[in-house]
Amino acid sequence: MKNWILLECCLGVSPMKIHSGFDEEPEGEAWYVICRFMPEDLDEYLKKTRDGRGNAPRVDGPTKQAILDLVVRPYLANKASRNALDWNDLAVLMARTTYEKYDIIIVDESQDFTANMIRGVLKQRDDESSTTFIIDTAQRIYTGGFTWIEVGLVIRPEASHRLHVNYRNTPEIAKLAASLISPVTLDEDGTQPQLAGLEDNRRPVVLCGNAPDQMAWCINYVKTQVDLTKESVTFLHPLGWFRDLRLALPRLGSWNMSKSQRAGIGRGLRMLR
Known part of the structure; x- marks a missing residue:
């Protein structure tokens, strides 16, 4: 929420109201170009390798030039004539201006960030800071791509850990x-x-029937299949459905619960719903 407010204060416009003036932004390759390169560097697209296309065919030089001349630049010019912003413009603005200086930045799902978004994040770092990117391109949703070097980062082997x-x-x-x-x-x-x-x-077991019968099955299962000295058991309930659970759990002889603990079962389970 702080970042939304930050953008609204700095840009004078609510991000939720941003609209480029078109029914929708360009799709596919054109949008990829806009989001990977800063506006002044669009011609770099003609020389760069397209990362993140998966098994899609490569785009040749003449096609790249046509995408720039017939789609990208007309879109940007039209948007400028309307004095409108799109989501990439927010990333570009953040990449050019430091609005906040953060000591620690953690970026999750980094594979779905564009190059300009990464540039925007890096611009908000303090002089002495720590930035962590959590990324798995096998989980990528959008067909984008960039290299760490082009956004100004050198990832050293000792600073990278694979899970x-x-x-x-x-x-x-x-x-x-x-x-x-x-x-x-x-x-x-x-x-x-x-x-x-x-x-x-x-495989999981799905219980049918009324709540007391389900609870009886659960209690029997815990008694016969679970060693409570080595394992733990958790019951998850929608808020308010604790009556049968409160009555049934004390029947587990190996559960040494005090009266106050039994009274608090419902309150504790509410936190786990």
């Missing part, structure tokens, strides 16, 4: 995801899920 182990989802989901991206050529910022050593989990 190979997947903690986000089950082995089954990880294997499915890996099969879907296997045809994709990954760059140095992409990571294929590590599947070696993964064991298939037990």
Whole structure:
């Protein structure tokens, strides 16, 4: 929220009201060009390699020139004549002006940032600061791309750490995801899920019926299948559905709960909904 307010104060316009004057911004290659290069550097597009196209064919020189002359520059000129802004203009403004000086910056999902967005982030750093980019181009949503060097960064090997182990989802989901991206050529910022050593989990059980019967099944399962000296159990409920849970949990003999703890079960579980 602070950043939205910052932009509104500095630019004199609410970002939520920004509109380029067109029904929609240019798509595909043209929008990629606008967001990768600063306005004064658009001709660099003719010489740069297009990163982040996946398996899409390369765009040749004459086509690049046509995209600049017939789409990009007319769009920018029309926008300027309307005195309008688009989202890339915000990135460009931030790349040119320091509005805030941050000591620590953490950028998540960096693979979906444009080059100009990264430039805008870097311009807001303090002289002595720490900036962390969390990136996996295997998860890229938008077909963009840039190199770290062109945005002014040199990523040293000792400052880069790759996370190979997947903690986000089950082995089954990880294997499915890996099969879907296997045809994709990954760059140095992409990571294929590590599947070696993964064991298939037990499938979840879906309970039907009324709440007391479901709770009885859960209590029996905990008693017969869970070693509470080594494992923990959490019950998640929508807010307000704690009556049967309060009555059932004390029946677990290995749970040594005081009266005050039993009274606080509902309050504690509300925090986990």
